[in-house]
Amino acid sequence: MESILLLAHTESDGSLARPALEALAAAASLGGELHIGLVGAQVQAAADRVAGAGAERILAVTGEAFAQPRYATDAAAAEALCRASGAAMVIAPTTSRWSRALPGVAFRVGGRVDTHATSLAIHNSVPAVTRWFYRQRMEAVLTRSQRPWIVLLDAGCVPAWSGASGHASIESVDVAAGETRTTVTGTRSPDAGQQTIRPDAKLLFVAGAGWTKKQGDGATHTAEAEKLILDFLRASQASLGGSKSLVDLSGEGEAVLRFMTHMNQIGQTGATPRHDKGLSTCCHGEEPHAVGWRFIGERRAINLDANCGWARGKADVVYVADAFEVMRQVNALLAG
Numbered sequence: 251m252e253s254i255l256l257l258a259h260t261e262s263d264g265s266l267a268r269p270a271l272e273a274l275a276a277a278a279s280l281g282g283e284l285h286i287g288l289v290g291a292q293v294q295a296a297a298d299r300v301a302g303a304g305a306e307r308i309l310a311v312t313g314e315a316f317a318q319p320r321y322a323t324d325a326a327a328a329e330a331l332c333r334a335s336g337a338a339m340v341i342a343p344t345t346s347r348w349s350r351a352l353p354g355v356a357f358r359v360g361g362r363v364d365t366h367a368t369s370l371a372i373h374n375s376v377p378a379v380t381r382w383f384y385r386q387r388m389e390a391v392l393t394r395s396q397r398p399w400i401v402l403l404d405a406g407c408v409p410a411w412s413g414a415s416g417h418a419s420i421e422s423v424d425v426a427a428g429e430t431r432t433t434v435t436g437t438r439s440p441d442a443g444q445q446t447i448r449p450d451a452k453l454l455f456v457a458g459a460g461w462t463k464k465q466g467d468g469a470t471h472t473a474e475a476e477k478l479i480l481d482f483l484r485a486s487q488a489s490l491g492g493s494k495s496l497v498d499l500s501g502e503g504e505a506v507l508r509f510m511t512h513m514n515q516i517g518q519t520g521a522t523p524r525h526d527k528g529l530s531t532c533c534h535g536e537e538p539h540a541v542g543w544r545f546i547g548e549r550r551a552i553n554l555d556a557n558c559g560w561a562r563g564k565a566d567v568v569y570v571a572d573a574f575e576v577m578r579q580v581n582a583l584l585a586g
């Protein structure tokens with residue numbers, strides 16, 4: 251097996267986030283000579299965390315300039331680590347930092363890059379990468395002859411590496427920080443009122459446009475819909491998804507679910523999150539939406555319409571019921 255470099259950047263507290271440990275587990279499972287390349291202001295704590303991973307070398311680019319996510323410094327650090335390691339395979343977690351910087355690094359080092367990999371394995375004695383195409387409709391297994399081959403592994407696809415920590419010795423790689431025009435002054439997130447997207451949650455709760463439609467009494471009940479959904483999210487700590495119809499309504503500034511933004515959209519033109527279970531409410535389950543449920547383990551839906559898309563083979567269980575009624579009862583049970 252060829253040599254492998256695992257690339258990871260530290261978080262603001264100097265630790266390694268779970269996606270980095272997942273990528274480490276994938277890298278270690280291939281069985282080649284393993285190098286770990288770390289980037290951050292200081293990386294000793296991160297290096298100690300992975301001391302038991304059996305890496306031949308732990309290389310690092312450190313300094314204040316490398317604390318902030320920024321293309322110029324991230325790409326310079328990753329390029330230097332790739333060159334210092336000389337590894338044929340470079341594996342990194344799909345973080346916004348690496349997604350932005352590593353395609354450019356692949357060009358600089360004369361290699362190739364594949365993004366959104368979901369697994370890595372040895373096929374016919376060579377490394378092979380699995381990824382989905384056409385919005386999760388087709389799965390392919392790829393091999394490449396070009397090296398270095400940089401692979402970004404999506405989060406939540408393999409169990410995180412959980413080996414022993416210890417004291418690691420680090421080889422420092424010098425990189426001139428160079429002139430940068432970008433300074434990160436803070437983070438601005440969508441005005442969603444509160445954090446509702448929770449990638450680590452066991453349950454995905456999806457709200458569809460039905461929550462805002464006229465109900466049996468001929469009136470809309472959006473205020474109650476908001477309360478029912480938020481109460482459920484608070485009690486269950488589920489992650490909140492939405493259908494495109496619903497988030498488009500919110501985007502138009504209509505008086506509907508104020509905490510819902512395009513960030514919540516699940517589907518072909520939205521997200522494809524990974525959760526053990528999913529509960530769809532007041533959502534029709536059309537194919538462009540349901541394709542975003544590809545990686546949801548068990549799917550349930552509540553819809554008044556016994557002929558909705560979910561009932562046609564897209565959900566494991568469909569409750570033909572009024573979601574207002576059901577969620578009132580569920581919240582009462584959770585509160586009790």
Ligand SMILES: Cc1cc2nc3c(=O)[nH]c(=O)nc-3n(C[C@H](O)[C@H](O)[C@H](O)COP(=O)(O)OP(=O)(O)OC[C@H]3O[C@@H](n4cnc5c(N)ncnc54)[C@H](O)[C@@H]3O)c2cc1C
Binds near residue numbers: 458460465515542558
């Ligand atoms: C190119 C393209 C890309 C698209 N990408 C996406 C995407 O990424 N994500 C996405 O979601 N959609 C996407 N769509 C749109 C998609 O096809 C649907 O139009 C959309 O998902 C419908 O949203 P909905 O089910 O919430 O609304 P509706 O179709 O209006 O369905 C509302 C549902 O609520 C039910 N309902 C109403 N009241 C209640 C109640 N009290 N209790 C229970 N059920 C109730 C109704 O029976 C109905 O089934 C895309 C479409 C195209 C053409």
